[in-house]
Each structure stands twice: as C-alpha cells, then as structure tokens.
Amino acid sequence: MANTLDVANNLEQALRESDEFKSLKEAYEAVMGEPTAKQMFENFRDTQLSLQEKQMQGIEITEEEVEKARQVVETVQQHEGISKLMEEEQRLNNLINEISQIITKPLEDLYGTAEQN
Known part of the structure; x- marks a missing residue:
C-alpha cells in the first residue's frame, strides 16, 4: 500500500492542477494586477481576518464593525473581478x-453517525 503522506502529496499536486485551482489563480492574478481591485480585496480580507480574530478570542464585535464589514462586502461584490474571484474560491472550497x-469516511464508518448510535 502506498505511503499515506505520498498520497496526500499527490492530492496536493492534483489540486494545483485542477480546473478549480487554475481558475481561482487566474481570477486572483487578475485582481492583484488591478491596483483598485487589489486595494479593495485587501481591505476586504483585512476586515474579514480582523473579525475572525475577535471571534476566536471571544471579543464582542461592535455594531460599527458589523456595519463596516457589511459595507466592505457590498463594495467588493459590486466589483466584477473580485466577485469572480470569490466565486472561484467557493468552487475550490x-x-x-x-x-x-x-x-474522513473511515472515521465516519468507525464511529458511525449520530442516527446510528
């Protein structure tokens, strides 16, 4: 039987060669190649990461932060290139x-599902 880590490395390579990853990379490079889009996207990512950090630390997110995040999302969704990037990221996800x-199927088979227990 093949070494599990070798199989994982092959899977990683297969992901890089997949249409989904190639489309994501192309969309990302297009956004990064356009200064306005790049700035908008980086602002979106910074906002997203900041809120995630606060959530993970158990820090309450203010209404002002929620509103700012909503506005940032609304803005980036209106940009065709960023919208395409987000769609391609979702496809890869x-x-x-x-x-x-x-x-994870072997674990599911081993432990069963909640309905089986």
Whole structure:
C-alpha cells in the first residue's frame, strides 16, 4: 500500500492542477494586477481576518464593525473581478469539502453517525 503522506502529496499536486485551482489563480492574478481591485480585496480580507480574530478570542464585535464589514462586502461584490474571484474560491472550497468527506469516511464508518448510535 502506498505511503499515506505520498498520497496526500499527490492530492496536493492534483489540486494545483485542477480546473478549480487554475481558475481561482487566474481570477486572483487578475485582481492583484488591478491596483483598485487589489486595494479593495485587501481591505476586504483585512476586515474579514480582523473579525475572525475577535471571534476566536471571544471579543464582542461592535455594531460599527458589523456595519463596516457589511459595507466592505457590498463594495467588493459590486466589483466584477473580485466577485469572480470569490466565486472561484467557493468552487475550490466545494471541491476541498468533497475531498474532506472522502478522507474522513473511515472515521465516519468507525464511529458511525449520530442516527446510528
């Protein structure tokens, strides 16, 4: 049987070669190549990461921060290139989620589902 880590490395390479990743990379490079889009996207990511950090630390997010985040999201969704990037990222995430379900199947089989217990 193949070494599990070798299989994981092959999977990583397959992801890099997938249409989903190639489309994401192309969309990302297009956004990064346009200064206005790049700034908007970086602002979006900074806002997103800041809120995630606060949530993980148990710090309450203010209404002002929620409103700012909503405005940032609204702005980036109106930009065609960033919107495309977000769609492509979602496509890749869907693929990764499907792979994760396959990878964790042995644990699911071992422990069963909540309905079986």
